[in-house]
Amino acid sequence: xxxxxxxxxxxxxxxxxxxxxxxxxxxxxxxxxxxxxxxxxxxxxxxxxxxxxxxxxxxxxxxxxxxxxxxxxxxxxxxxxxxxxxxxxxxxxxxxxxxxxxxxxxxxxxxxxxxxxxxxxxxxxxxxxxxxxxxxxxxxxxxxxxxxxxxxxxxxxxxxxxxxxxxxxxxxxxxxxxxxxxxxxxxxxxxxxxxxxxxxxxxxxxxxxxxxxxxxxxxxxxxxxxxxxxxxxxxxxxxxxxxxxxxxxxxxxxxxxxxxxxxxxxxxxxxxx
Numbered sequence: 001x002x003x004x005x006x007x008x009x010x011x012x013x014x015x016x017x018x019x020x021x022x023x024x025x026x027x028x029x030x031x032x033x034x035x036x037x038x039x040x041x042x043x044x045x046x047x048x049x050x051x052x053x054x055x056x057x058x059x060x061x062x063x064x065x066x067x068x069x070x071x072x073x074x075x076x077x078x079x080x081x082x083x084x085x086x087x088x089x090x091x092x093x094x095x096x097x098x099x100x101x102x103x104x105x106x107x108x109x110x111x112x113x114x115x116x117x118x119x120x121x122x123x124x125x126x127x128x129x130x131x132x133x134x135x136x137x138x139x140x141x142x143x144x145x146x147x148x149x150x151x152x153x154x155x156x157x158x159x160x161x162x163x164x165x166x167x168x169x170x171x172x173x174x175x176x177x178x179x180x181x182x183x184x185x186x187x188x189x190x191x192x193x194x195x196x197x198x199x200x201x202x203x204x205x206x207x208x209x210x211x212x213x214x215x216x217x218x219x220x221x222x223x224x225x226x227x228x229x230x231x232x233x234x235x236x237x238x239x240x241x242x243x244x245x246x247x248x249x250x251x252x253x254x255x256x257x258x259x260x261x262x263x264x265x266x267x268x269x270x271x272x273x
Contacts, residue, residue: 023091027144030054133196183227227253
């Protein structure tokens, strides 16, 4: 693997960043994850737009998107994979120990790793912790990911691949790295961004391409939803066959199956929608 570190490609063993990088010491950074298929990234423009929004939300300078695109191209060409996860990380750079930023400028790191295609269905669990829909970094894709690490570990302990959060008002919010959709009375719904969920790229495309409604939903909607599916960069649209102890037989159901088909067709037609 060859990794882009602040302007240059390096072999993975030689890719170095300072232990004083603010992204490491206090999580002062933002990132994006893209799907790469046969050397082609999907929805790159949307991801770079969100990278910029997240950076500005943290008070970081806007990334040089021409440089980011050059880095992505270089990394993809240097690491040929059939299906991969491209990770762009943009940090506060070398800074003093503590919360204050230094003056050395931001850091940019890009890496690509091979992945396998996800199963068509998965199990999820709910967790007792909540998303703060009114927090300072709500809606930003930051490197402060420890809360997600803890929740995802809980999911894995229970034989699931994802954990779902309520927000502080006990409304359905999101997963650790995914957005959630539910079917009620045959209609497709997903929580609004105001719930505190990340404005997922795949979520936005799924809403646009399926006509799903953005609806404020109670957390216990998971107990009665006819169908449930997740969206994310590497899941695309993935059906849920179990929530905690509740089985959803026949997953993917008809609404989910249609959403999966529509997403696959539209994504194949346009790599940068």
